[in-house]
Amino acid sequence: MRRTAFHPGVAAFAALILAACATRVPPPVETPGAPPVPGQPAEQPPERPTPRPLVYGLPDLPGWAQEDHRAALEAVKTGCQSSKDAALAEVCRKARHAGDMKPAEARAWLESHFVARALGEEGVLTAYFAPVYEARFSRRDEFTAPVRAKPADLEMIDLGDGPVPARVTGGKAAAYPDRAAIEAVETDKPLAWMRPEDLFFLQIQGSGVLVLPDGKRFKALYSGHNGQPFLGVAKPMREQGLLADSDTSAEKIRTWLAEHRGPEADAVMQLNRRYVFFHLKPDDGSEPRGAANIPLPPGRAIAVDPSQHSYGGLYWIDADAPKLNGAFPAYRRLVAALDTGGAIKGAVRADLYMGSGPAAGLEAGRVRHALRLYRLVPRD
Numbered sequence: 001m002r003r004t005a006f007h008p009g010v011a012a013f014a015a016l017i018l019a020a021c022a023t024r025v026p027p028p029v030e031t032p033g034a035p036p037v038p039g040q041p042a043e044q045p046p047e048r049p050t051p052r053p054l055v056y057g058l059p060d061l062p063g064w065a066q067e068d069h070r071a072a073l074e075a076v077k078t079g080c081q082s083s084k085d086a087a088l089a090e091v092c093r094k095a096r097h098a099g100d101m102k103p104a105e106a107r108a109w110l111e112s113h114f115v116a117r118a119l120g121e122e123g124v125l126t127a128y129f130a131p132v133y134e135a136r137f138s139r140r141d142e143f144t145a146p147v148r149a150k151p152a153d154l155e156m157i158d159l160g161d162g163p164v165p166a167r168v169t170g171g172k173a174a175a176y177p178d179r180a181a182i183e184a185v186e187t188d189k190p191l192a193w194m195r196p197e198d199l200f201f202l203q204i205q206g207s208g209v210l211v212l213p214d215g216k217r218f219k220a221l222y223s224g225h226n227g228q229p230f231l232g233v234a235k236p237m238r239e240q241g242l243l244a245d246s247d248t249s250a251e252k253i254r255t256w257l258a259e260h261r262g263p264e265a266d267a268v269m270q271l272n273r274r275y276v277f278f279h280l281k282p283d284d285g286s287e288p289r290g291a292a293n294i295p296l297p298p299g300r301a302i303a304v305d306p307s308q309h310s311y312g313g314l315y316w317i318d319a320d321a322p323k324l325n326g327a328f329p330a331y332r333r334l335v336a337a338l339d340t341g342g343a344i345k346g347a348v349r350a351d352l353y354m355g356s357g358p359a360a361g362l363e364a365g366r367v368r369h370a371l372r373l374y375r376l377v378p379r380d
Helices: 013-022 069-082 086-096 103-113 179-183 196-205 236-239 250-259 263-269 358-364
Strands: 055-057 116-131 131-134 146-148 154-158 165-168 172-174 192-194 208-211 217-225 274-280 301-303 314-320 332-341 347-354 368-378
Touching: 069 086, 069 103, 069 179, 069 314, 069 332, 086 368, 103 116, 116 196, 116 314, 116 358, 131 196, 146 196, 146 250, 192 196, 192 236, 196 250, 196 263, 236 250, 250 263, 250 358, 314 347, 332 347, 347 368
Parallel strands: 116 347, 131 208, 301 332
Antiparallel strands: 055 116, 116 368, 146 192, 154 165, 165 172, 208 217, 217 274, 301 347, 314 332, 314 368
């Protein structure tokens, strides 16, 4: 879906019109070409797709009229406080001092302070959540996967392109082992024990809540990873015929792993060589903090590629054409860039934070939509 945007004035065309009146331009000379073949239509030039305008007024964004504008303004107040852009920080300051507004007032305020710039071509929207899983403090029954703390020999070293995780022993650095190698070594200081498939998804999400049999709850928070590349297992599971092409939602993958727990499920999970380490703290009920160190507002925060976007930036997502069964048909809303993720690469790529718990996880696992992304910038 596309909308026509406003454009700069066209006063320069007046001079061309006056020149045309003063000078008679001879008609172009046609060069004869090959005659058309009888019985076949003349060849037509290929149609060129109409490019998206670069700048949009907010009313021209797809779905803007249906937006919850009060919630959108709250997302501005929450998200842009971490922005280092001076112009955006000034608008953010005005938003925080604007007070409570009715929906129509919030809409008018946003439209008077922002325009939207289209970014790139079509990309992909996915989603994530903060899971809540059962756990134990001792290994028993199906709780056989240890939650591991960051190892002492895992350090961040700079190889010239920025810090990367590495194993440092005896003053020498080497690539840290992959998932299979880490899991092959017993740990003598596990933080907790989980079902293997639950730990696998906790590592994908990056954080979550662990619930013990006595009701105590702990946050499992990201401490680092082994530096190996991230690989989503949905594609290889489709290619191996383990799941149908349109049925690789998160809950389907997790169900398959649970039903094939053991060497068969381990082999699939070990295709993703990245391994994530955690630390625990008592659960205070708040939302997890993203890479921008701000609690993530459910439905209004996205994870982005930090090489392409700055934390605190404001965006409009226009996502439709879902690839997975049972998904909502479209997501169109104002969001803030507050997090990142190992699989989030590229300028038109976003991961929408849905919240915590099973309902958020069910929705997040079905999001894989075609994405058009717009950056909101101050009008001035």
